[in-house]
Amino acid sequence: MWAQEMQNLAAEIKTGHKDRTARIGGIKRETCNILGAADDYMKGVAAELKEMARELKDFLAESEEKRAADFQVMIKEVKGVVAQIKKTTKGLLADYKTERKEAAEYWVSLGAKKAAPTSEEKKEKKEEK
Secondary structure, three states, rough: OOHHHHHHHHHHHHHHHHHHHHHHHHHHHHHHHHHHHHHHHHHHHHHHHHHHHHHHHHHEEEHHHHHHHHHHHHHHHHHHHHHHHHHHHHHHHHHHHHHHHHHHHHHHHHOOOOOOOOOHHHHHHHHHO
């Protein structure tokens, strides 16, 4: 009986060892498959990130070209406005110079007791007629 139990125990240990070895082999294969799938996934993610980085770089380059073109248009408009302001200012200064000259002539004529009518007075007289 004692011998039989020892034989049964030895057989169970052998069988248990084989089962455990088979389970461990399965776990190792499963682990390898999981790691392989994870590696493939990571490679895919890395490829997607590289593609997205390239697309972003292209987008920013195109955007920079568009901003530069828009800036050139805006500068052209600003230069046009500045030119118009210069032209208007030049005209205003010319008008001021003419009016100042007429005023000086008027004051000189008052000093000589000869009042010469200014261009505005001449216009007013014409309107009255």
